[in-house]
Amino acid sequence: MNAPLTFAIPKGRILDEALPVMARAGVVPEAAFHDKDNRSLTFACEREDLRLIRVRAFDVATFVAHGAAQLGIVGSDVIEEFDYPDLYAPVDLSIGHCRLCVAEPESGAATPSRASHLRVATKYPNITRRHFEARGIQAECVKLNGAMEIAPALGLAGRIVDLVSSGRTLAENGLIETSTIMQVSARLIANRAAMKTDPRVAALVEAFRRNADSETAA
Ligand SMILES: Nc1ncnc2c1ncn2[C@@H]1O[C@H](COP(=O)(O)OP(=O)(O)OP(=O)(O)O)[C@@H](O)[C@H]1O
Numbered sequence: 001m002n003a004p005l006t007f008a009i010p011k012g013r014i015l016d017e018a019l020p021v022m023a024r025a026g027v028v029p030e031a032a033f034h035d036k037d038n039r040s041l042t043f044a045c046e047r048e049d050l051r052l053i054r055v056r057a058f059d060v061a062t063f064v065a066h067g068a069a070q071l072g073i074v075g076s077d078v079i080e081e082f083d084y085p086d087l088y089a090p091v092d093l094s095i096g097h098c099r100l101c102v103a104e105p106e107s108g109a110a111t112p113s114r115a116s117h118l119r120v121a122t123k124y125p126n127i128t129r130r131h132f133e134a135r136g137i138q139a140e141c142v143k144l145n146g147a148m149e150i151a152p153a154l155g156l157a158g159r160i161v162d163l164v165s166s167g168r169t170l171a172e173n174g175l176i177e178t179s180t181i182m183q184v185s186a187r188l189i190a191n192r193a194a195m196k197t198d199p200r201v202a203a204l205v206e207a208f209r210r211n212a213d214s215e216t217a218a
């Protein structure tokens with residue numbers, strides 16, 4: 001039998017929405033996957049030639065881009081941040097909807113947006129730099145891994161770039177959205193080389209694509 005395919009999924013908030021989408025494409029993890037006390041990071045699937053790895057959202061893209069996993073599910077925010085040439089993102093799964101935004105204190109305390117240099121706290125330094133560069137502004141990014149929303153009040157940065165869904169986190173931390181950088185949803189990703197050389201990868205991409213198309217048509 002061929003070596004098993006490795007499918008990387010994020011352990012964060014996309015996971016609950018991803019499981020039914022995966023099941024429709026025939027990717028069903030073993031029961032142990034749902035056991036909250038299980039510390040394993042690798043799980044067998046109903047399909048014997050497939051295994052799942054459960055990793056952090058940003059790492060899903062890294063595993064797949066380097067061919068350590070052949071397939072994965074990740075937000076388009078993460079794909080855009082890394083911009084890996086070996087990553088192919090063929091199917092929008094219509095889950096994990098949110099947007100990546102610039103926000104600043106509603107009190108108006110941030111440096112004026114016409115300034116040529118700004119300090120921005122974010123988990124997305126590459127997207128942030130590109131966004132401001134396109135507007136002739138040099139963004140100095142302070143990399144945080146979460147809780148960006150407290151940075152302006154503590155003087156760490158005048159602005160943040162972060163994900164927004166309901167807008168509650170911004171509002172409850174005295175921030176307002178000043179622009180939207182991109183709309184975000186989760187994608188099926190595949191390693192480009194694996195897609196060309198292993199027909200099982202192409203077949204799985206096709207199964208996800210068919211389901212996504214029938215969802216859109218319904
Ligand atoms: N508020 C949100 N609403 C909808 N989707 C979101 C929201 N926040 C994040 N996402 C999507 O879920 C992905 C993972 O988010 P999650 O919150 O699980 O990350 P995290 O906890 O910061 O990850 P990690 O702890 O692995 O770094 C994001 O990359 C994005 O695509």
Ligand SMILES: O=P(O)(O)OC[C@H]1O[C@H](OP(=O)(O)OP(=O)(O)O)[C@H](O)[C@@H]1O
Nearest residue numbers: 146147162163164165166167168169170
């Ligand atoms: O607009 P809202 O509905 O309030 O959602 C936005 C929040 O959701 C995400 O954080 P998450 O809850 O994943 O926590 P994190 O800060 O640990 O990433 C994001 O980073 C925002 O903080």
